[in-house]
Amino acid sequence: MAVVLLKGVRKRFSGEEVLRGVDLSVSPGEILAVIGLSGAGKSTLLRLIAGLETPEAGEIHLYGKPATRGSQILLPPWERKIGFIFQNLALWEHLTVYEHLEFVNREPARIKELLSFFELWELRKKRPPELSGGQRQRLAIARALAQEPALLLLDEPFSNLDMVRKKKFRQELLRIRERRELTLIYVTHDPLDVKLLADRVAVIHEGVILQEGPLETLLAAPAHPIVRELLSF
Amino acid sequence: MRLWRLLARVYFLLVFLPPLGALFLAFGKTLSLTFLKDAIYLRALSNTFILALGATGLSVLLSLPLATLLAKSRFPLARLWAVLLAVPLLFLPYQTALAWSFILPAPVLKLLFSPWGVVFIFTISFFPLVFWPLYLSFLSIPREAEESGLLLAPPLKVFTRVTLPYAKPYLLGGAGLCFIFSFTEIGAPTYLGVPVIGSEILTRFAAFYDLQGALNASLPLAITGLLFFLLERPFVKRWEIAPRWRDPRGLLFESRPFFLLGGLFLGVTLLVAVFLPLSVLAFKAFSGDFWSVLTRAKSPLLRTFLYTGGAAILAGGVALVSQPLFKEREKDLWDTLALLAFFLPSVVLAVGLIYFWGRFPLVYSSWVLLLLGLLCHFGFLTQRLLREAWRRFDKGGLEAAYLAGRGFNAIFRRIILPPLSPWFGYALAIFFIFAANEMTLSSLLYPPGGATLAVTIYTLSVNNPLSVSAGLCLLNTLFILVVVSLLLCLLRPGADGSRSA
Numbered sequence: 001m002a003v004v005l006l007k008g009v010r011k012r013f014s015g016e017e018v019l020r021g022v023d024l025s026v027s028p029g030e031i032l033a034v035i036g037l038s039g040a041g042k043s044t045l046l047r048l049i050a051g052l053e054t055p056e057a058g059e060i061h062l063y064g065k066p067a068t069r070g071s072q073i074l075l076p077p078w079e080r081k082i083g084f085i086f087q088n089l090a091l092w093e094h095l096t097v098y099e100h101l102e103f104v105n106r107e108p109a110r111i112k113e114l115l116s117f118f119e120l121w122e123l124r125k126k127r128p129p130e131l132s133g134g135q136r137q138r139l140a141i142a143r144a145l146a147q148e149p150a151l152l153l154l155d156e157p158f159s160n161l162d163m164v165r166k167k168k169f170r171q172e173l174l175r176i177r178e179r180r181e182l183t184l185i186y187v188t189h190d191p192l193d194v195k196l197l198a199d200r201v202a203v204i205h206e207g208v209i210l211q212e213g214p215l216e217t218l219l220a221a222p223a224h225p226i227v228r229e230l231l232s233f
Numbered sequence: 234m235r236l237w238r239l240l241a242r243v244y245f246l247l248v249f250l251p252p253l254g255a256l257f258l259a260f261g262k263t264l265s266l267t268f269l270k271d272a273i274y275l276r277a278l279s280n281t282f283i284l285a286l287g288a289t290g291l292s293v294l295l296s297l298p299l300a301t302l303l304a305k306s307r308f309p310l311a312r313l314w315a316v317l318l319a320v321p322l323l324f325l326p327y328q329t330a331l332a333w334s335f336i337l338p339a340p341v342l343k344l345l346f347s348p349w350g351v352v353f354i355f356t357i358s359f360f361p362l363v364f365w366p367l368y369l370s371f372l373s374i375p376r377e378a379e380e381s382g383l384l385l386a387p388p389l390k391v392f393t394r395v396t397l398p399y400a401k402p403y404l405l406g407g408a409g410l411c412f413i414f415s416f417t418e419i420g421a422p423t424y425l426g427v428p429v430i431g432s433e434i435l436t437r438f439a440a441f442y443d444l445q446g447a448l449n450a451s452l453p454l455a456i457t458g459l460l461f462f463l464l465e466r467p468f469v470k471r472w473e474i475a476p477r478w479r480d481p482r483g484l485l486f487e488s489r490p491f492f493l494l495g496g497l498f499l500g501v502t503l504l505v506a507v508f509l510p511l512s513v514l515a516f517k518a519f520s521g522d523f524w525s526v527l528t529r530a531k532s533p534l535l536r537t538f539l540y541t542g543g544a545a546i547l548a549g550g551v552a553l554v555s556q557p558l559f560k561e562r563e564k565d566l567w568d569t570l571a572l573l574a575f576f577l578p579s580v581v582l583a584v585g586l587i588y589f590w591g592r593f594p595l596v597y598s599s600w601v602l603l604l605l606g607l608l609c610h611f612g613f614l615t616q617r618l619l620r621e622a623w624r625r626f627d628k629g630g631l632e633a634a635y636l637a638g639r640g641f642n643a644i645f646r647r648i649i650l651p652p653l654s655p656w657f658g659y660a661l662a663i664f665f666i667f668a669a670n671e672m673t674l675s676s677l678l679y680p681p682g683g684a685t686l687a688v689t690i691y692t693l694s695v696n697n698p699l700s701v702s703a704g705l706c707l708l709n710t711l712f713i714l715v716v717v718s719l720l721l722c723l724l725r726p727g728a729d730g731s732r733s734a
Contacts, residue, residue, distance in 0.1 A: 052380050077383045084384050090377030094398040103394055104385045147385050 001064045003028050003151055003183040004049055009058030011044055018044050020207035021058070028150075031177065031184040033198035035191070035230050040204045042187040046153045049185070050084050051077035063150065083144030083152040087159055089136055091128040097139055098124040104146040111146070118142045134165055141172065145180075152176075154186035158193055170196055191231050203227045234558065234641040241555040244547075248608045249570040252585035256455065256577075259448055259588055268449050277428040278453055284348060284422065284429065285415040288355030289363075292411045293404065295356065296364035299502060302495035304371035305396070305485045314499055315368055319361045320507045323713050325670055325687060326358040327420030328706035331699065332510035334424075335517055351427045355415040357506040362414060363407035370403035371396065379485060388485040396485065409461055416457065417578040420672045420691055430454060431580045431673055438677060444587060451581040458577040465572060511710070514703045521700025529701070530708050533689040540600060540685060541668040542716070544607040545615075545661045552615040553657055556623035557631070557641075557649060568616055575613035582610055583677035603678040603685075607668045614667065615660040622656035658724025662717045669713050686712070 004026040011019040018041045026032050036042050047053040049060060051073055060068040062082075067075040092100060097120050101111045115121040118138040128136055137157075144152060154173075158166045174197070176182060188194065194201050194215055202212040203226070211223040215231065222228040268274050299318065303311040321329070330345075333354065337345055344350055374396060382391035397404075419431040430450065438447040518526065555564070574582060586606050590596045596605070626649070634644045650657075672687045679688055686709050694702045 050380075050384060052383065076387075077380075078386050080384070082384055084381060086377040086381060088375070088377055090375065090381040092378055092382075092395055092398075094401075095394075103382070143381070143385075 001028075002026060002061070003030075003063060004185070005059075005061040006045075006049075007059045007061075009045075009048060009060060010056045011041070011048060011053060012056050013044075018207055019048070019055070022204075022207075022209055024202060024209060024212070026183055026185060028183055029177075029181050031186070031197055031199045033194040033201045034185065034187045034204055035189070035194060035201060036204035037226075037230070038189075041207045042204055043155050045204065046084070046155050046185065046187055049151075050082050050153055051075065051080055081147065081149050081151070083147065083149035085140050085144050085152070085154045085157050087156045089140040091136060091139060091143075093128050096125050096127055097131070100139060100143045101146045104143060105148075114142045114146055134168065137165070137169060138172070141176070145176065149182070151183045151185070154184065156187050156189065158188065158190065173197065194231065201231070203230055237554055237641070238558045241551050241558060244551045245555075245567050245570070248605060248612060249567070249574055251589040252582055252605075252609055253570060253573060253577075255589035256581065256585035259585070260452065260455065266449070266452075268446070273428070274430075274433060274450060277430045277433045280348060280422075280427055281416060281430040281454075284351050284355060284427070285412050287348075287352035288359060288415040289408050289412040291352065291356040292360035292363045293408055295360045295502065296367050296407070297404075298495065298498055299364055300367040300371050301392070301486065302491075302499060304368050305392070306487060306491065306495070307484060308492060308495065308499075314503070315365075317503055317507060318364055320511075321358050322361050322666055323670070323710045323717075324358060324510065325420055325672065325690065325706060325709060326354055326418050327424055327672070327691065327694070328514065328709070329358050329506075329510050330354045330421040330424050331694075331702055331706060332513045335513045335699075335703075336509055346425050346427075348427050350425050351422050354421045354425070355418065357502075358418075358421070359411045359414050360506070362410040363404070366403035366407040366410075367400055370400040374399045383485070392485055406465075409465070413458070413461060413576060413578065416454070417580055417673055419580075419676075420687075423691075424694065431578070434580045434584070435673070435676060438584070438587075444584070444591075447584050448588065451578070451584050454578040455581045458581065459573075462573050462576040465576070511707075514707050517700050518704035518707045521698060521704060523704050526701055526704030526708070529693075530686060530689070530705055533684055533686040534708065534712055536600075536683055537669055537685040537687070537712070538716070540603055541607060541665055544604050544611070544668055545664040547604075548608050548612045548615045548664055549619070549657055549660045552612070552619040552660065553650075553653060554645070556619055556653075557645065564620060568613075568620065571613035571616045574609045575611070577610075579610055579671065579674040580677065582606065583674050586678060598680060600680050600683055603675060603680065603683075606674050606678045607671070610671075610674055611664050611668050614663050618660040618663070619653070619656055622653050626652060654724050658720055661724070662720045665716055665720065666713055669709070669716075 002025040004024065006022050006024040009019055009022045010017065022041075022045065024045075034042050034045060044053060048055055048068070049062075051067065054071050054073060055068060057070055058068075059066060059070075062075065062080055065075070067073075067080060092103075095103065097115065098111065101114060105111060105114075112121060115124055118141065120135065120138055120142060123131065123135060128139070131139065158169060170193070173184065177184060184197075186193075186197070198215065200213060201215050201218060203210045203218065203224075205224070205226050211218055211227050218227055219231055222231075302308050303315050308314070330350075333345055333350075334342065345353070378399070379391055379395055382395040386394075417431050419429060419435060422429040423432050430453070434447045434450045434454075437443045437450055555567070559567075577585075583606060586602060586609070587597070590602050590605065596602055630648055631644065634648045639647075669685075670687060672691055675685045675688045676691065679685060684692065686705065690702060690705045690709065693705065
């Protein structure tokens with residue numbers, strides 16, 4: 001059973017069609033990278049899966065159950081068990097590290113476990129402006145995991161990082177994935193991210209998925225010149 | 234450049250230091266607390282606090298659902314409704330009270346002429362002071378901050394735990410403004426027969442010319458203003474979130490019942506605060522001799538335009554020029570003084586101005602005193618707005634211009650002014666609205682035979698048919714509306730980067 005299943009999903013913004021009938025399936029425990037040019041519809045795809053946007057047409061199924069049918073939301077975002085890491089991390093400046101997790105999960109033992117895992121327990125009384133870039137990132141992941149999601153969505157999580165932090169963050173993600181049965185979908189611009197992290201890659205262009213499959217397959221037989229261009233180092 | 238800097242410093246010294254210094258010295262030297270034994274005074278004092286607290290509380294209760302409806306859902310034509318909700322700021326509270334005294338039938342009218350009625354009038358007059366900061370702060374919350382909450386918890390929890398804490402400084406700031414404005418307003422309570430401390434001080438000064446008595450009586454107001462001044466920094470500026478208009482914005486509430494109930498609430502609010510008072514006043518005004526009202530209003534209207542327009546341009550101009558000229562520390566100093574003058578109730582500030590400038594007959598008996606009063610009391614608005622604009626201004630372009638070897642005047646005209654002009658427009662408009670509708674300060678400071686329109690409305694209401702007052706009020710609103718619209722059109726606010734304010 002697919003964790004995420006999209007059938008003919010369409011989305012329009014101010015009259016312009018951003019997604020034009022997307023079909024996609026993601027299996028449990030899989031890491032799927034979504035790559036494409038700016039404005040191709042990558043972030044919209046993640047937001048639709050999370051329930052933060054409503055499609056005009058098509059169906060979205062999560063864990064075998066319908067979540068969105070046409071423009072009708074059947075499962076609201078907070079019931080989808082999805083962790084989302086935004087590009088700007090979207091931390092709450094007024095809450096402490098501890099309160100970020102407490103907002104999601106009220107079990108003190110679980111909060112302590114997560115904060116210790118991400119080396120944030122000592123910083124639990126601090127607010128985001130008092131944290132370093134790396135600590136902020138770890139907090140964003142810890143918050144996303146606090147609700148025990150089965151699916152983690154990442155919207156260009158590496159875009160604002162230097163090389164050293166990028167490497168650390170990638171390792172962090174692989175560590176999490178090993179520890180729990182998590183399915184990951186992440187949007188990126190960087191072919192290196194695809195190579196180092198993804199089991200499968202989907203190339204999105206002008207609102208449609210041009211090609212999907214393992215990186216090697218796509219590089220060996222690209223369906224469109226843009227596929228080679230996006231995936232070449 | 235040096236000349237401009239010197240002129241700006243002289244301006245700040247002349248405007249802010251004399252009244253504040255005089256008040257400080259006067260309270261220290263000649264204070265008498267005998268007024269605390271005066272039952273009439275104490276009643277007026279308690280009325281003042283109760284009315285201001287009541288109006289502030291109700292304004293928060295009114296603004297919170299309205300701002301949520303218009304900023305946190307896809308309610309149709311939200312921006313239009315938000316602009317309409319600012320319209321009560323164009324009315325004098327006295328004018329709203331007058332309109333409602335025409336609207337209500339005799340059995341209920343008794344309730345209007347009571348403290349309850351004053352709280353009602355204050356609420357529908359001043360709630361935009363709470364609504365607008367709240368609305369802007371709701372729009373400025375990063376969309377992802379709310380969305381990351383929505384993936385974890387239902388909308389109501391996200392609203393209370395994420396949205397409201399972000400907006401808290403603005404909610405507190407708006408509530409503070411509402412309190413201060415209700416605290417010092419005298420027109421509506423006087424018309425509705427409820428004694429307040431402002432009118433008590435005005436009587437002591439204007440009727441008995443007892444400046445010392447007025448100064449003593451204004452002590453509790455001064456302390457309250459000082460308290461607000463001291464609370465501003467820790468509470469209102471705590472997280473330094475600059476309201477920026479974000480689009481697309483985070484949305485929380487989408488259900489049909491929310492839209493229906495919210496729409497009904499919005500409709501009733503607009504009806505009560507805007508449409509009913511305005512149409513009733515228009516009806517009353519045109520049922521009397523409107524042309525004679527026009528003739529009577531001509532001179533006060535012109536004077537209001539000159540005093541408040543002149544003050545707005547001067548305050549805005551100096552605030553604008555001083556941004557590139559002053560260091561941050563100096564700006565902090567002027568900002569602090571301006572804030573103190575803004576939070577001091579207008580009646581107290583007027584007493585301070587008279588206390589100092591009374592020794593200079595040329596200033597005291599001319600329009601200069603009123604101009605100084607307006608600059609001192611409302612200068613903070615232009616100062617804060619233009620300082621915020623300067624913070625957002627790209628300094629890289631400025632450095633490039635300096636490196637190109639151009640003088641300050643050319644750089645100011647060609648590089649600084651164009652991107653800041655929309656902010657300048659906002660600053661002038663906001664200053665003008667508050668200054669033109671100001672009644673207390675003007676009543677105490679206007680030169681002989683030089684009353685503004687707001688003061689004329691107040692004085693003529695005593696022994697003239699109510700249709701005259703209605704006509705004058707209507708003119709006042711139209712006049713402010715026309716000037717503000719012209720200002721906003723000329724200086725084109727709304728361009729990118731200037732839409733917050």
